Amino acid sequence: MYKVNFDFLNSRLGKIWDEIFSRSMLIQAIHEERISKELFAIYMLETYQYTKHNPRNQALVGARNISIPHKYRSYCYKHAREETGHEEMALSDVRALGFELPDVELLKPLPATETLIAYLYWISSQGNPVQRLGYSYWAENCYRYINPTIEQLSRVLSLQKNQLSFFIAHSSIDEKHAKEVTDMITLYCKSDDDYNDICRVMETSLYLTGKILSNVYVEYEQLLRGDISQYQFLRN
Amino acid sequence: MYKVNFDFLNSRLGKIWDEIFSRSMLIQAIHEERISKELFAIYMLETYQYTKHNPRNQALVGARNISIPHKYRSYCYKHAREETGHEEMALSDVRALGFELPDVELLKPLPATETLIAYLYWISSQGNPVQRLGYSYWAENCYRYINPTIEQLSRVLSLQKNQLSFFIAHSSIDEKHAKEVTDMITLYCKSDDDYNDICRVMETSLYLTGKILSNVYVEYEQLLRGDISQYQFLRN
């Protein structure tokens, strides 16, 4: 039986998170207590964008017309189901901050967000069917890394529970999900090729998520400067 | 609120089933007690072929990148999950009949079976996202029509429970599924267009399933005549 080197995955995760934290202007804005509701709202609206697609691309793994163990296929459908509609929490949080949203169907993801979305559809619909577990692995295990930052964010903006429902819901759900992902990797990562594919997707999707943080900050600066931005409505 | 005319759907189903029953040589072979284990095995192996794809094309509805009510999307994933692996029962039944199967990955669906598979992927991946409910509607409600025939089949071939596991499992699961499909149609069939799409898919997919029965019989006759058939192994 193949022995998955989770320690290496975790150490890679730690390094990439450190890199993201040390470079991200958004994270710095939180740590330096400069974060504003508008900046946080842009971040949550981008979270809405990619979260909306997660059940869809997760289901695509299960829909692949190749031989896949029933239990893993079944996991894909179950996980897709459990994530369905979670994007609404992100919208609800933005509304609870006091912002009035336009028709959200008209909002477009920022380039970095669209890039992550594109990447997740790609790795879900072709290549090694287990590789998407690399994305779930960090996504369901991210709270140990981001919780302190979210707590500080919450403190600085004096956020109420109904303004942080997305993170609160996920940090509790994701414990169970994290265990399920680990179980799936343990069961279906059966070779060095599987391991490398899972690791590659884990690293790349986390790196692309880091790019969303940068893009959100740049968009916020444009908004402050009065440049054209679809987020203009946040300033009204 | 749109009122779904289930009576019309049911009367259409009744008519198409009558047509299938009156024309199908396979059904006649059962009623005339001429059904053989080989003929039944071919039917079950074709059932294996399309059943294998059902969770995949069901999940594709939920994976569509368009606006779909969360509850319906969620139903698609749940239903996909509950059908995962059911094709194994069809194989198990054939093995329990005493046949030794070759590598099933090498078996190809008959033309009529491949046509149904193709049709289900098509109506699942484009067009009205509720239209696939038309397929589920008859598939989860078929036992009232086919049970007498299955009972006669069972009697003629003296089948044990482990040789009929596919039908036994489905006739019990499908009661719950039938209710869920009806609930989904009641909730999400909201216009004449929705209704017509559901009805069209219901009729066409049932008609194409009837064609599988014919194709199975023709293949069986070829086998008897000694013509080339992938089902040659059933005669050894």
Added chain:
Amino acid sequence: MYKVNFDFLNSRLGKIWDEIFSRSMLIQAIHEERISKELFAIYMLETYQYTKHNPRNQALVGARNISIPHKYRSYCYKHAREETGHEEMALSDVRALGFELPDVELLKPLPATETLIAYLYWISSQGNPVQRLGYSYWAENCYRYINPTIEQLSRVLSLQKNQLSFFIAHSSIDEKHAKEVTDMITLYCKSDDDYNDICRVMETSLYLTGKILSNVYVEYEQLLRGDISQYQFLRN
């Protein structure tokens, strides 16, 4: 080098065409000089429906993310291009018959037509990448079979050239296309598996096309009886 048995393909084609001709009520209506402009129009409008999709599913073969010889991939794009927009000729012929068409985007294919469309997408997007050549093989070689019937049709309805542009254009273009398809099969049908897949798709897609003829006639009878039909506008 694999030797393709074109004689067998041709003899299979001959048999299936004979079967279609002997059973089709539409063909009989032509031979018995009972064909009407309305019946011909329904047939041309269904031809519009599937012809519209041919370049798209042809291009999907070339877009497949698997290893395919460049020359065959290139052929797929070339062929897709050469068929683009041909469906307009079918519409133009119907208009030249004197019918005023509603918004054609609102017309839906009949069940048998949608089944052929679904089948062609399926065999184009998965399975053996050369198998779609089986469809092209009969489609580009059909004029030897159907020309006498088209001539009789033309005589009975006193059709002008601008009312038969679809068939006139294709019977000349298709000579070149037929040669190209034969060349492609000769080059890329390299094993019994390839041959069987091409033959299966040839037979199944021709058989499904035969079903369109039947469906067109049934729809025409419904129209005559005054039943609900999207083709009601042909009677106004």
Added chain:
Amino acid sequence: MYKVNFDFLNSRLGKIWDEIFSRSMLIQAIHEERISKELFAIYMLETYQYTKHNPRNQALVGARNISIPHKYRSYCYKHAREETGHEEMALSDVRALGFELPDVELLKPLPATETLIAYLYWISSQGNPVQRLGYSYWAENCYRYINPTIEQLSRVLSLQKNQLSFFIAHSSIDEKHAKEVTDMITLYCKSDDDYNDICRVMETSLYLTGKILSNVYVEYEQLLRGDISQYQFLRN
């Protein structure tokens, strides 16, 4: 008629190219005459990776099952065809440098390259069908920006024509292609939405291409350090 602001597109291109040139270690290595054959080979092998997919995702635009002007659909097929097999020139150049390539099917794109590939499939298969023209617009017009660098590269490494066939072929073909893309944008960019989608895809795809340059350099450094790399064979 909508007037496309090509000047703005060009000024955006100029800025992003400047940014790429000023930040890219690979470009600096060329300008500082530190470029090695190994580094150039890695770049060409990554070029092979995404170039291979370009005809496929281009054809997907033409295969979309939505209403698209025939002339634009036809352009997609034509362009797909003209780019088919061009990736072979990239391989040929690497071989002409003196490197012996392993089975290229086993080589995987670097993360940045896979991200561009994923993005191009995404923007080709959904969203505004004209948006992919934004990618072609910069790709077919890149030689004015990159030619001086390629010339310097050629000088530093004393490259022969058969070691630069990819760039030589494209810089001549692309003049015609650039005109065609401009014609298509002029014809089918018909609204601010179209323009914004084309501009967004232009910027994002060029930015992601810049990331490939960075990733290539990082991979090269890993190779120099003796870290694990699929490009180990370049050092043997």
